[in-house]
Amino acid sequence: MLVVGLAAAVLVPVLSGVAVAAWLWATTDVPPPGSVRPPQASVLRYAGGEQLARLAVEDRTSVELEDVSLAARRAVLAAEDRDFYDSGGVSWTGMLRAALVNLRSGEIEQGGSTITQQYARAAFLTQERTWSRKAREVVLAAKLARERSKDDVLERYLNTVYFGRGAHGIQAAARTFFGVPASELTAAQGAVLAAQLAAPSAYDPERAPGQALDRFVYVVRGMAEQGWLEVPVEAVGYPEVLPRRDDRGTFRGPQGYLVQTALDELEALGFPQDEVEVAGLSVETTFDASAQAAAVRAVEEVTGTQVPPHVYRALASVEPGSGRVRALYGGRDHPSRPLNAATQGRALAGSSFKTYVLAAALSDGIPLRTRYDGSSPQSFGDYEVKNYGRGDGAQYGRTDLVEATAQSVNTVYVPLGLDVGTQRVAEVARSLGITSDLGREQDLPSLSLGVSAVTPLEQAVAYATIAAGGLHAPPYVVERVRGRDGEVLYEAAPSPERVLDEAVAADVTAALQEVVADGTGTAARLPDRAAAGKTGTTTDNTAAWFVGYTPRLATAVALYTERQDQSLTGIAGVAEVTGGSLPARVWGAYTAAVTSGLEPLPFPERADVGAEPSPATTTAPPQRDEPRRPARETAREAPAPAPADEPRQEPAEQPAEEPAPAPGGGEGPAPAGEPTREPTREPTGEPSEDPDLLPLPEEPAPEPEP
DSSP states (O other), X not given: OHHHHHHHHHHHHHHHHXXXXXXXXXXXXXXXXXXXXXXXXXXEEOTTSOXXXXXXXXXXXXXXXXXXXXXXXXXXXHHHOTTGGGSOSOOHHHHHHHHHHHHHHTSOOOOOOOHHHHHHHHHHSOSOOOHHHHHHHHHHHHHHHHHSOHHHHHHXXXXXXXXXXXXXXXXXXXXXXXXXXXXXXXXXXXXHHHHXXXXXXXXXXXXXHHHHHHHHHHHHHHHHHTTOOXXXXXGOXXXXXXXXXXXXXXXXXXXXXXXXXXXXXXXXXXXXXXHHTTBTOEEEESOOXXXXXXXXXXXXXXXXXXXXXXXXXXXXXXXXXXXXXXXEEOOSOTTTOOSOTTTTOOXXXXXXXXXXXXXXXXXXXXXXXXXXXXXXXXXXXXXXXXXXSSTTOXXXXXXXXXXXXXXXXXXXHHHHHHHHOHHHHHHHHHHHTOOSOOGGGGGXXXXXXXXXEEOHHHXXXXXXXXXXXXXXXXXXXXXXXXXTTSOXXXXXXXXXXXXXXXXXXXXXXXXXXXXXXXXXTGGGOOSSSOOEEEEEEOGGGSEEEEEEEXXXXXXXXXXXXXXXXXXXXXXXTBSSOOTTTXXXXXXXXXXXXXXXXXXXXXXXXXXXXXXXXXXXXXXXXXXXXXXXXXXXXXXXXXXXXXXXXXXXXXTTTOTTOSOOOOGGGOOSSOOTTSOBOOOOSOOSSOOOSOTTOOOOOSSOOOOOOO
């Protein structure tokens, strides 16, 4: 009986699988050539239902196989299916490898598809990510391989597949990217198009030149390995590609960045653009139409419609607690400048990074009442720091963390970061939402002054985490996807995670409110509600930030330049742009417009984490006996100075709101009961050689904004 039971346990699933396979084979017919699934436009919508964009096939012209150059055909085979002419229509090894990935995730993430399978899916099946659709794809591909010649399948594939930029089919792609018919494509041009097939938006040579080149080299080397290249690999240079066109205006203006951001996220969710354009989807985004209009208006009215070509302007606005991106300003016109300044471009954070130092310090029990020496300059090993100001910089006496935050005192924040530990600061920044690589700066005392490059969206997310009381929610822009029949194919499910103690977040908010109320960010004041935020300005004014929030909305505004030798000067009549000038004014104008008419919500009360219950009975901790130790010896050049913080505002901006330095550079000992801190560890590394260096974007230098 045991043997019979075991045999049944093995045979029943096998026989069931065979029966299902037989049923699929019998019920799946190869459609006739003229029955290709008709395309249907998809619509992207704002959160309230208003149409954001309509996406449809822009160009599709079928050609016979002999009208496609042999070099281009070989490039496609090298990229997608090198054994196409020698194997069946299904790659069982590829299917097995993909099945293992899909089983681990519980859904279809990889396909392991041959050219025949890709054609079957694109031409006859839906965009569903289900096991049944995958099974039909396999059966249909196997039948196609039996009933159609290889040349016939390849021809139909080349006329159906999506190459990016709205071009379905190789004839449309050849004209879109190179302005030639498919019959005239060279090996290099064919390799560029073939490189697009894996992920058209990710490998577009205009949007992602580095990735496009890597994939191009992969295709060319594949051609050489197959003996399909008539010249050495080194002789095949990357060809000139035509600039992107947008005849229908889908990507024009600031809204074009929203469309591309949504398409990128849809692709990551399993809805590539080639399917979106023909599937008749209805995509609801998180973008708020009125907030987006307010963002565009605030940026362009405050900074002007014309800015120097080397300047990027960005705004990213996120809903605390959910991660919904409500508005983005990535540039004035997407086709003219494809780099999204809000989500892709990076700039040195400057003093806006001090917020993460403060959060780390509070998390480790250093209270807001802690006082540091605010005199300037000061040395920490080999690293000399000074506050902004003429000569030796502004002088402050014993300064608590609230005042040091409001006035952005460098000589307080560097030792504070060292006391906490720069690695710990980096850890807290990452937990809040900073995803950019902080580089070697996370081992240096200069980390606290914002010498790492981040995106505006990251900053908005990180500050939104604090606004939400320490709950972090990853940002997203696709709320819901419905099929052509109205069925829900995808729906976002925000799941915030606690990364910061609620009391710590309350104390960070208390300090950041003082920045706006009476510090470097007074230009961001709102007429009817409290706001919290932080300014940031780098050395030589290469980047200027204001990042702030109300309980309902967190927003990052940044102006930054392409290179360290370019400054933010002469914009909108401001001679020297700082975080407290144009960025703070943009933030205030935008946030006031978005929150107008909404009942003000209160910020949480200051919690005073780490403080003694009764200041009157506490005593200051003992001072260190040992002197500061120098930083470890290094063979590098002498360190560059720390990034200057908030330069003085232009008289026309805030004539009476410039912080006054403490007289004499000191106020004597700290009051009884308020702890005084000295740095308790030596710097963990040498300062940045170029603290004001702004990395170039990955894309080529953009054209001036129109």
